[in-house]
Amino acid sequence: MPAFCVNPFCLKKTEEMCNALSFLTNLWIIRGADDDLEYHIDSDFLNDSLVDSLYDKLAQQNRELAIVVSQKIIYPCYQDETLIDELCDNHFFWNGQELPEARMFYYAYKKSTVAFLYLILSFCKKKWDNERISFYTGTHNSPKFVDNLFYEKERHEAIVRRFFPKLELEKDSRFRKSTHKPVKGAVVYEEIETEYLWYKDTFHTGKSAHFEVFNSVGIHLGEASLDGALDRNKADKNKNGKI
Incomplete structure (x- = not known):
């Protein structure tokens, strides 16, 4: 199941966020796979005004789409008790600067090795404008990485290729x-x-x-x-x- 962890700071860039959510949701709906899509947002960084602003902006584009998106948003995204303990015990750093919000990246990193595929929606802070986001837990640990398919705004073609590869009729069992x-x-x-x-x-x-x-x-x-x-x-x- 593809699940996207949303960088909470990009919620403030409402237009870009709406474009990303609209594109992704439409992509899955068109291909009949919308049940396999989730958006995870850290509830510690949400407030009612941000959520309302995001929904209102989406509804201006397409009210039905806004409802679908709202149904796919899950928060908080730290439901695994083991991960919660790990997250509480760790401090997260970017070049020596502590980043509490990077715990979401750690969650994505940990879960991506199990049954889910997590990617980041992040196009707000310059230091996250990379194809792979690196972060540290603790001051002396090796860096960890998580994919970021939105490091250049929407990157539609890359996402389509990643999740919906070219159809080869002669090889497809359907x-x-x-x-x-x-x-x-x-x-x-x-x-x-x-x-x-x-x-x-x-x-x-x-x-x-x-x-x-x-x-x-x-x-x-x-x-x-x-x-x-x-x-x-x-x-x-x-x-x-x-x-």
């Missing part, structure tokens, strides 16, 4: 080779669960590359990106039956 003839040299595959027919468009390449998707009777349903997200707004009646 698909099987269909009995349809190839289309412009592309083998047609059947999505087993839906009986949808997929083939890779051989004309468009690079950023325009995509899959064409039809239902079982040849109605064009739209285009899918290379990571498998179907865009039904690109359904083309002129393509009906052309498979």
Whole structure:
């Protein structure tokens, strides 16, 4: 389950925070995986005005999305009693300066080796603008690291690649080779669960590359990106039956 630890200080940058949460939540919803997404925020750094401001800003963009996001926020994020004891016993440092808020990084670091994948939403403080955030527990310990996919604002492409790799029809167990003839040299595959027919468009390449998707009777349903997200707004009646 991907879970994002939110740097509490970036909550004050409401617009950037809303853009990040909107992007991530939409990404999971579009791909039907929204149940596998969580946002963890340290409650010690929250107050009602910050939460209200974040929700109001999200609701201005999309009220339904704001509700979904609010349901996915979990705090406090230190529910493991063992970790709570460790966190209480440790002081956290950045270049010798004590950072109480870095305990969240430690939590992410510890949990990332178990069943979750934690990443940081952090684009507020200059010292956290790195692909990997390093921090110390105690003054003489070796540094520890946690990934930060938002060190350059949203980095959409990197996140899509990380969680939704390119779809390879011939290797994906959800698909099987269909009995349809190839289309412009592309083998047609059947999505087993839906009986949808997929083939890779051989004309468009690079950023325009995509899959064409039809239902079982040849109605064009739209285009899918290379990571498998179907865009039904690109359904083309002129393509009906052309498979």
